[in-house]
Amino acid sequence: MPAPIVHSRGAEIVLADSPIEPSWIIAGAPRTRALELSRSADNMALSWMWDCTAGTFRWYFDLDETVQILEGAVTVTDAEGRVFDLKAGDGAYFPAGHWTVWDVPHYVRKIAFCRAPLPAPATLLGRVMRKAARIAGARPAPPPLPERRTA
Secondary structure, rough: OOOOOOOOHHHHOOOOOOOHHHHHHEOOOOOOOOEEEEOOOOOOEEEEEEEEEEEEEEEEEEEEEEEEEEEEEEEEEEEOOOOOEEOOOEEEOOOEEEEEEEEEEEEEEEEEEEEEOOOOOOOOOHHEEEEEHHHOOOOOOOOOOOOOOOO
C-alpha cells in the first residue's frame, strides 16, 4: 500500500528529460522535462510536474488531464481552432482522446493531475458503491489526533 501522504518541495524537484515525439514538433526545438509526483494504488490517477522551453508542437492527451500553470505561459489551440492563453495561476482541463497545439513563447511549467477515464458503466458502478458505503457507515472511524511534528 502506498504512503497515505506524498509530499514534495517544489525547489527540490528535479525533472528528467521527457522528449516530445519528434513528428509532433511544428517549430523550434522545445525541450520537455517531467517527473511523476504521485500515483494512485489502482494506477488510474497520477500527478506530474512538467516543463517546456520555447517551441510549437502537437500534443495528444491519452488521459483526462487537469493542469495548473505554475510559471511562464502557453497558448493552446484545440482541434476546433479555439485558442486558450494560459499563464501562471491559470488552470485548464483536457479530456482524453483530444489533440491540441501548444505554442510556448519562452517557457512554461505546470503541474498535471491525470486520470484514466473509465467506461460509463464502471463509473456508475463506482458511484453507486461509494454511495452505498456512505449510507452503510462503512467509512472507518477517524484515528486519534497525532502529536504534531514537522516533516
